[in-house]
Structures are given as C-alpha cells and as structure tokens.
Amino acid sequence: MKAxxxxxxxxxxxxxxxxxxxxxxxxxxxxxxxxxxxxxxLQLDEIIDDARLFSDELAERMRALDALxxxxxxxxxxxxxxxxxxxxxxxxxxTVDLVTTRLNATVDNIRAVHDAVDEEDPxxxxxxxxxxxxxxxxxxxxxxxxxxxxxxxxxxxxxPAGKA
Numbered sequence: 001m002k003a004x005x006x007x008x009x010x011x012x013x014x015x016x017x018x019x020x021x022x023x024x025x026x027x028x029x030x031x032x033x034x035x036x037x038x039x040x041x042l043q044l045d046e047i048i049d050d051a052r053l054f055s056d057e058l059a060e061r062m063r064a065l066d067a068l069x070x071x072x073x074x075x076x077x078x079x080x081x082x083x084x085x086x087x088x089x090x091x092x093x094x095t096v097d098l099v100t101t102r103l104n105a106t107v108d109n110i111r112a113v114h115d116a117v118d119e120e121d122p123x124x125x126x127x128x129x130x131x132x133x134x135x136x137x138x139x140x141x142x143x144x145x146x147x148x149x150x151x152x153x154x155x156x157x158x159x160p161a162g163k164a
Contacts, residue, residue, distance in 0.1 A: 002066045006120070007067070007117060007121055008062065010117050011058060011061070011067060011069075011113075011117065011124060012062070012067070012070060013109060013113055014106075014109060014113060014128065014131075015055055015059060015069050015070075016070075016080045017082060017105070017106045018054050018055035019051075019055050019080075020077075020080040020082045020102075021102055021103070022051040022055060023076070024082060024102055025044055025048040026048055027085050028090065028098065028099055029045065029048060031087075031090050032044070032089075032091075032092055033090070034091045034093065034095075037092055040092050044099070047099070047138050050135075050138075054131050055071070057127060058131075061124055065121065065124070081106070081108070082106065083101065085098065086098070096146045097143075100139050100142050100143040103135050103136075103138050107135050107139065110128050110131055110132050111132065114132075
C-alpha cells in the first residue's frame, strides 16, 4: 500500500508532535526542581522513552507506506502543535501542568487525525490508538501530582452496608 498525500500529512503531523514531546520532556527532565523532584524526574524518563519509541514506530510505518517522515528540527519547530517550553529551572508543580498540557495537546492532535487515518489505513490507526492509550495514562498520572481529592457530593451521611 502507498500512502495518499493526506495520510502522509496526517501521520507527519503526529510524528512532529511526538518528537517535540520527547524533546520538551527532556528539557523538563533537566530543568525541574522542587518537591517530589526525584519521582517526577523518573516519571519524565518513562514518558520520554515512550515518546521516542512511538515516533520511531510511526516513522517506520510511514516508510512502509512509502511516505517520507520529516523529523528535522526546523520542521518540528515550525509544525508542532505543542506550545514552547519555558527556559530556566521550573518548579515541580508548574512542570506537572506543563507536561500535562503537552501530553494532552499530543493526544488532541492524534484524535483529530485518527478517523481519517483509520479510513485509509487501519493498521496505522491501530498504532495511533496505542499511542493515545499510553499518553492519556501518562496525562492522568502526571496531573494527579497537582490534584486534591474530590469531596463526596452526597448530602446525606454514608451508612454502613447492611444497615437501615
């Protein structure tokens, strides 16, 4: 199978975001400071490793479809959907928010092209599906660092099971 221009463009769009997620993840990894530094530092390593793996899998899929992936820095910078990462040291709380935003932006773009990709090439869509699943899991896990527990919404006190 040979990819259409639209399929190649859609996959390229995801590729640059995965590359940028990897690069920005590394920047966050190097510049994070503050409470729970070590845990976040190690968690970023996992995200970085997967983003790099996903970009390689996607680029190789593109080549299998006779599409040419473009991971050059100028292409990534010009076409990514991810916002620029700040320079300097970044507090862990802010890093959590920054990384969560970037994970969500990557997923949003993948979801935006998924159906069109699936229509032409279900195999590539399956790859994207796996990326979504893992990146959403990371977004949940990272964002949990800054969350506080929700309060129950019930106005009546909870009764023990079996009691009237």
